[in-house]
Amino acid sequence: MTVRAVIKGVGHYLPERVVPNAEFEATLDTTDEWIRTRSGIERRHFAAEGETTSQMGAHAARAALKDAGIDASDIDMVVVATSTPDLTFPSVATMIQKDLGMTKGFAFDVQAVCAGFIYALSNANAQIVSGQAKRVLVIGAETFSRIMDWTDRSTCVLFGDGAGALVLEAAEGTGTSEDRGILSVDLNSDGTYRDMLYVDGGVSTTGTAGKLRMQGNPLFRQAVSKLASTAETAMEKANITSADIDWVVPHQANIRIIEGTAKKLGLSMDKVVVTVQDHGNTSAASIPLAMSVGKARGQIKQGDICVAEAIGGGLAWGAVVLRW
Numbered sequence: 001m002t003v004r005a006v007i008k009g010v011g012h013y014l015p016e017r018v019v020p021n022a023e024f025e026a027t028l029d030t031t032d033e034w035i036r037t038r039s040g041i042e043r044r045h046f047a048a049e050g051e052t053t054s055q056m057g058a059h060a061a062r063a064a065l066k067d068a069g070i071d072a073s074d075i076d077m078v079v080v081a082t083s084t085p086d087l088t089f090p091s092v093a094t095m096i097q098k099d100l101g102m103t104k105g106f107a108f109d110v111q112a113v114c115a116g117f118i119y120a121l122s123n124a125n126a127q128i129v130s131g132q133a134k135r136v137l138v139i140g141a142e143t144f145s146r147i148m149d150w151t152d153r154s155t156c157v158l159f160g161d162g163a164g165a166l167v168l169e170a171a172e173g174t175g176t177s178e179d180r181g182i183l184s185v186d187l188n189s190d191g192t193y194r195d196m197l198y199v200d201g202g203v204s205t206t207g208t209a210g211k212l213r214m215q216g217n218p219l220f221r222q223a224v225s226k227l228a229s230t231a232e233t234a235m236e237k238a239n240i241t242s243a244d245i246d247w248v249v250p251h252q253a254n255i256r257i258i259e260g261t262a263k264k265l266g267l268s269m270d271k272v273v274v275t276v277q278d279h280g281n282t283s284a285a286s287i288p289l290a291m292s293v294g295k296a297r298g299q300i301k302q303g304d305i306c307v308a309e310a311i312g313g314g315l316a317w318g319a320v321v322l323r324w
């Protein structure tokens with residue numbers, strides 16, 4: 001018997017405040033036109049003062065539980081992908097566990113920056129397949145607005161805040177790509193790329209949270225080639241080809257990266273869920289946000305084969321193939 005981690009529900013949360021590109025023109029040497037044409041971003045949401053990553057994650061989790069028709073008390077594992085936790089510890093996952101009124105099961109965070117949701121999904125899948133958990137909440141939640149250098153036009157116009165969540169449940173499968181659920185995972189990292197994307201502060205160095213630093217152009221080139229290759233590896237592992245894909249759900253960093261990766265995979269853009277124009281780069285929240293919006297738009301339907309892929313600081317990158 002093959003055990004599969006099947007998607008039972010999806011949900012998301014976006015903070016109320018929407019910031020259009022034009023707002024940056026007042027404080028930075030930038031234009032709406034530059035941001036749109038270089039990144040595809042038109043607007044992003046920023047958390048309100050005092051609004052936290054765990055609060056946003058809990059909103060998304062509630063929406064996903066409602067969609068699944070599952071009570072929080074029936075969840076036995078919560079994993080949160082985030083690089084912007086409320087506190088150094090305890091984990092955002094345990095804070096969300098408390099917020100949802102759960103007192104059993106186990107909860108922890110995963111930190112793989114923009115690839116975090118892929119790493120968290122992989123972990124949830126492994127726990128379900130090994131029998132450690134039956135129903136898992138997988139959440140991506142970020143407040144990147146807290147680590148922006150508002151004087152650096154090359155980074156602060158690109159990121160946004162938000163959260164997305166999936167509910168996964170163990171189910172019996174046949175072991176083929178006809179099964180619903182997670183069909184394959186491919187994970188990679190290479191720490192020699194540290195300086196391409198990092199935050200210049202932390203507990204054991206400066207004792208501060210620090211600000212995000214990025215070498216955008218070299219990262220752009222790494223992103224397209226590494227995303228296409230990890231997606232191809234995940235497809236090979238799932239025994240499918242590009243022709244079998246209904247939807248690519250990419251990390252939403254830059255429309256040109258999304259288009260370049262789709263082209264390398266031989267897929268037209270009408271098979272790609274795109275939300276970057278409305279959310280900007282929400283790091284580990286971007287894939288579950290795109291899945292939730294893609295389902296709400298009527299794009300992703302039960303039975304569809306989806307490939308999710310992401311890359312971020314580390315560098316860390318990876319892909320998941322799943323049948324919704």
Ligand code: UT7
Nearest residue numbers: 030034038039114153154216217219220223253254311312
């Ligand atoms: O989530 C993790 C993954 N993240 C990514 O993969 C991000 C990858 N990188 C990117 O998305 C793109 O590299 C950017 C959107 C960051 C930049 O686009 P680019 O086409 O690579 O531009 P560039 O960095 O080569 O910069 C071109 C010019 C520079 O001016 P000079 O040196 O040519 O005079 C920049 O200083 O654009 C300038 N520039 C800006 N101009 C107006 C940079 N930021 C801005 C800005 N407004 N906001």
